[in-house]
Amino acid sequence: MATVRSDLLYQDEIDGGKHWSFTLRRGTVLRLIDREGGANVGMLFYNPANLLERYNAPDTLKCQYTFKLTAGHCLYSDMGRVFCSIVDDTAGWHDTVCGNSTKSMVAERWGRRSYQEYRNDWTQNGHDSFLVEAAKYGLGRRDLAANVNWFSKVRTEQDGTLVFDPEGARAGAHVDLRFDMDTLVLFHTCPHPMNPAAEYPRKPVSYELHRGDPAAENDPCRTSRPENGRGFANNHLYHLCG
Amino acid sequence: MTRQSTLSPDTAVYRKTVPAGDYWIHVVKAGQVFRIVDLEGNQAADTLFYNAADPAERYSAIDTIREQRNVYLGVGTRLMSTAGNAMLEIVADTVGRHDTLGGACSTESNTVRYALEKKCMHACRDSYLLAVAEHEEFGLTKRDITHNINFFMNVPVTPEGGLTFADGLSGPGQYVEMRACMDVIVLISNCPQLNNPCNAYDPTPIEVVVWDAAA
Ligand SMILES: [Zn+2]
Numbered sequence: 246m247a248t249v250r251s252d253l254l255y256q257d258e259i260d261g262g263k264h265w266s267f268t269l270r271r272g273t274v275l276r277l278i279d280r281e282g283g284a285n286v287g288m289l290f291y292n293p294a295n296l297l298e299r300y301n302a303p304d305t306l307k308c309q310y311t312f313k314l315t316a317g318h319c320l321y322s323d324m325g326r327v328f329c330s331i332v333d334d335t336a337g338w339h340d341t342v343c344g345n346s347t348k349s350m351v352a353e354r355w356g357r358r359s360y361q362e363y364r365n366d367w368t369q370n371g372h373d374s375f376l377v378e379a380a381k382y383g384l385g386r387r388d389l390a391a392n393v394n395w396f397s398k399v400r401t402e403q404d405g406t407l408v409f410d411p412e413g414a415r416a417g418a419h420v421d422l423r424f425d426m427d428t429l430v431l432f433h434t435c436p437h438p439m440n441p442a443a444e445y446p447r448k449p450v451s452y453e454l455h456r457g458d459p460a461a462e463n464d465p466c467r468t469s470r471p472e473n474g475r476g477f478a479n480n481h482l483y484h485l486c487g
Numbered sequence: 488m489t490r491q492s493t494l495s496p497d498t499a500v501y502r503k504t505v506p507a508g509d510y511w512i513h514v515v516k517a518g519q520v521f522r523i524v525d526l527e528g529n530q531a532a533d534t535l536f537y538n539a540a541d542p543a544e545r546y547s548a549i550d551t552i553r554e555q556r557n558v559y560l561g562v563g564t565r566l567m568s569t570a571g572n573a574m575l576e577i578v579a580d581t582v583g584r585h586d587t588l589g590g591a592c593s594t595e596s597n598t599v600r601y602a603l604e605k606k607c608m609h610a611c612r613d614s615y616l617l618a619v620a621e622h623e624e625f626g627l628t629k630r631d632i633t634h635n636i637n638f639f640m641n642v643p644v645t646p647e648g649g650l651t652f653a654d655g656l657s658g659p660g661q662y663v664e665m666r667a668c669m670d671v672i673v674l675i676s677n678c679p680q681l682n683n684p685c686n687a688y689d690p691t692p693i694e695v696v697v698w699d700a701a702a
Contacts, residue, residue, distance in 0.1 A: 297630060301590065302634065303548075303590020303634055304593075304599070306589070307590065307650060310649060310651065311648060311650055312558075312588070321596075323595065324595045325598050325599045342558070343553045387630045389569065391548065405558045407556045439553060472599050473599075
């Protein structure tokens with residue numbers, strides 16, 4: 246898929262088991278890089294101008310007849326609009342149906358590591374991470390939704406059984422998200438809730454912000470499905486109306 | 488897997504028919520058994536559950552899928568909340584498979600899925616929004632309208648990561664039944680969808696039935 250990035254505006258790294266958030270302006274490309282392999286980035290999206298508009302995993306999946314997320318896919322809000330589109334992806338499969346790790350889940354699998362004892366090497370979980378970031382914008386438990394888990398591959402068997410596939414996570418893999426609307430992004434680098442690793446997986450993630458080109462008429466995400474053409478038409482109307 | 492219920496509608500404490508395109512909101516108490524009947528077949532009952540004592544705790548499709556390690560719902564599935572608690576358990580089911588991936592239809596998603604001109608067609612999320620607006624006593628708003636269950640819908644996932652919308656496995660008189668593990672607010676939109684071949688473009692009524700714990 247053709248690159249849509251131009252200038253590098255910013256780069257940073259976040260250790261495993263941390264959380265952060267920012268508002269990305271329309272036209273920005275966010276590149277996430279799985280530095281060592283095995284990373285997980287939990288992510289949620291909201292419209293900063295109307296926080297009631299948020300990422301809708303069911304609409305995203307059913308509009309595009311897909312269970313996984315990869316290049317060519319658009320990430321939809323509940324209002325039929327595209328928050329961002331996946332313009333490049335060397336990982337190939339990202340999960341959006343398995344949700345988040347919780348405090349009890351992490352304690353059960355990897356033991357309890359309090360902040361008092363371990364300081365910043367404690368074992369933070371995805372659910373609490375989202376609650377902290379959400380609260381910065383006046384959001385709470387009622388506003389959490391099905392999130393994306395970048396770099397985590399979970400496939401299904403014929404009978405619907407879920408299989409977490411560690412082969413999906415390769416060192417150096419990246420995914421590029423072009424933001425097609427201004428978007429509030431909440432994210433964490435806590436383990437995927439189905440990660441079977443023996444030790445709490447504390448995998449760093451690099452991210453870069455680039456200036457990007459807006460989706461052209463022949464943009465591969467816009468043309469990958471007729472549905473996405475209509476999603477971009479909804480964005481067009483939204484931006485016309487200011 | 489399917490399993491017949493031993494309960495007779497004659498002993499039910501509550502029965503109501505919900506026409507296509509209408510909503511139903513009601514509290515089902517812990518221990519009560521709650522049945523949804525697909526009266527004419529291939530209808531979708533788009534359903535949400537909330538903890539009646541704390542509606543911020545609600546049905547979570549992602550926690551349910553992950554905790555049972557399967558994307559389909561059926562007999563034995565425990566419907567999990569956002570706080571990791573079992574809200575209800577499916578105890579009888581004559582269909583064998585229900586969807587919780589596909590979500591509820593909305594006017595906005597209809598524009599994307601079908602055509603921009605479909606934007607003013609009645610959809611499930613309209614029913615949900617009317618329900619919470621007309622029932623302020625539950626304290627619910629749009630922020631509470633989340634990822635639901637589609638009872639009687641069949642949405643197979645392929646091993647390659649595709650999602651398909653197959654013909655329903657349901658038929659006239661088929662039902663799904665669950666026992667509540669806590670007091671739950673049940674919010675159903677009986678889907679008015681006119682664009683989806685799953686229901687042969689013909690949305691039809693459902694019946695809801697409740698039995699007391701002792702039944
Ligand atoms: Zn519907």
